[in-house]
Amino acid sequence: MRGEVFAIAAAILWGLVPVIDKIALSSGVSVYTANVIRSIGAATTIITLSVLTSQLQTTVDLKTVACLLVGGAIAGAFAVILYFSAIKTIGASRTVPITAAYPMFTAIISILVLGESISLKVAVGIVLIVIGIILVSEI
Secondary structure, three states: OHHHHHHHHHHHHHHHHHHHHHHHHOOOOOHHHHHHHHHHHHHHHHHHHHHHOOOOOOOOOHHHHHHHHHHHHHHHHHHHHHHHHHHHHHOHHHHHHHHOOHHHHHHHHHHHHHOOOOOHHHHHHHHHHHHHHHHHHOO
């Protein structure tokens, strides 16, 4: 049950953030500047929490560091810039459902890169995601 509470709390926070982002982006700030400011806030919070909870590891293997740096560049830089650009263009209420399609891409990439297989439930979920994107994006 504890994991589910964490997941629901994360979902609530993720639901709040696009509204805050839209307010900030409405000021005319560039998506790059917004990402820098947001990243400083995130890094400051993560470092503080890591130190306070004694969870900051001082030794991490090179493969882990490389994967996390690449993931940070992709998700924390490129994807956020595109996400902010979408919010500025089509608003938070349309951007978030479309970007929530990432599980579909995760499933496909996991098959190709990690050799994982998908269940019928996941396949049906992917189809529903595509239908949802079509409905929200007015294609």
